[in-house]
Amino acid sequence: MAPPDPSTVRFDGPWVHRDIHANGIRFHAVEVGDAAPDAPLVVLLHGFADIWWSWRHQVTALSEAGFRVVAIDLRGYGDSDKPPRGYDGWTLAGDVAGLIRAMGYGKATLVGHADGGLVCWATALLHPRLVHSIALVSSPHPKALKRAVFRDRFQRRALLPSFLAYQVPRRPERRLTADGGAEVERLIRIRSGPTWPENPEFTDVVTKLRSAIRIPGVAHSALEYQRWAFRSQLRNEGRRFMGLMDHTLNVPVLQIHGELDPYVLTRTVRRDKRWAPDKKLQIVPGVGHYAHWEAPERVNGILVGFLDTHRS
Template sequence: MSQHVTEITHRLIPSPGGRIHLAEQGAGPLVLLLHGFPESWYSWRHQLPVLAAAGYRAVAIDVRGYGRSSKPLATDAYRMLDLVEDNVAAVHALGEESAVVIGHDWGATIAATSALLRPDVFRAVGLLSVPYTPPGGPRPSDVFARLGGDEEFYVSYFQEPGRAEAEIEPDVRGWLAGFYAALSADTMPAPGAPDPHFVSSGGTLRDRFPLGRLPAWLDDSDLDVYAGEFERTGVTGALNRYRNMDRDWEDLAAFHGAPITQPSLFVGGSMDASTTWLADAIKAYPTTLPGLVSSHVVDGCGHWIQQERPAEISRLLTDWLAALPA
């Protein structure tokens, strides 16, 4: 690593929703990194120094409702339009006019929507694990309600305020360990086992989590970081993202079917349901992501892609960034 790369620095910057916490390393063109559920800026800990050493100003934020960022009380303060405004505010507060935005899980959808709505600010977009699907189609709550038959899809399970909180918050550390394990390639349930994305009648998500073993990418100290943040903040801010999907559908009606035309990247894991369930979305990229530079499915990888395969994902990101127009 370059001797000129400084240590990760942390600070708070103003945003429309209060304050955004960010972790920053390096100098050069700005790359904004957005995490998913249930994580924090820390999910980019492997990529920050690599991007900085490659000559980029790498900034990973705590998304609104997470970590050290503000947590508005109103559920509708977590709609997608607000999160896009946060990202624009972050770019401008950092003294920049434009940035490359890269997201994982929910962060991928937030990154995609940021690029869609503000192409003047976000000149390229990278998506990890969750493919781009243009706004539109049926109302999301109707789609999720039809999944699973007698079982309840996890997104529907998250909708009622307080319900998932009652499962998670009495034992945040144990719940997170099980959730991470359930979606990791080396610890996920075997094929044919009950799907951890669904809840049985009267049950909980945790009923289907693997027990007793952390995935290889997650050690006790890493788990301590994640658990410590959610034990301090609770999980309502994080869950409120799911509780705004119908509002997003309404807010983005003018963009139904719209492609993202900036240069783009997609990387998914071959064992990640987010990638396999949305295989048709990947096939549609010639229409929905006409600026796609490269697309990759990493063999034998689960959902936590930049943590399960840090060196490979860092290489794919730096190669893509180096190929972008200046």
């Protein structure tokens, strides 16, 4: 079977597809086309083995609330470029900074899930003038996550096995793409809340993401995020990066977390307070790692309330 073409992620809907050049590469982006010229910008960043489609419910709801909302395929994913390098924290933050400028804005609110949330934290700390506020879904501060892995055996058991398995060459890529991307579906099932696999949307979501991971270069790029996050901790660059992260964030911060998330534990996200003392934590009952999929109306209401409170 031939691998999918990158353009297969350009699904039809009440939005337009764009190509935006920033930080030396091309990004595929999706937005609703009728935002007011002065509408505040919100940039949505997906997580591991995912694409912009992760935010389909949020793109429309936040646009209807009066924001210019742009969901992107991160570097290496979907129909964005897949360069061989650039999956480190500095470059990923530079991608988002470049996107904000390329869209003609001086500031934006960033919303990220999992790996995309870690990019939000990094961008807010490395490019503070460009970030108005950040909202995270199951994405603790990088320092909080590192401390939890060292100090909390339950968080270590949840996170470390996959991180270690992804460090070897080639084999993880083959596992992610084998059997039509079945591993992606397995990860979603074990990290979701118990009722999500019974949702009528589940089959459509996993079908799209199983196809997207098989686009040439995507599996390798996705794993490079995980590899840099782990391996850099053993190198000077990782220590420098964590040193830069070890500062108090002074922009508004919202943390949305699924009550039943088995991958990122609730007590891990509570550790964020040290670096974001004014952070607002919203626990969504009955859902797991993908709160924005599993309870979209609830998450949309939380996000709109946060954005309206801090509207510039």
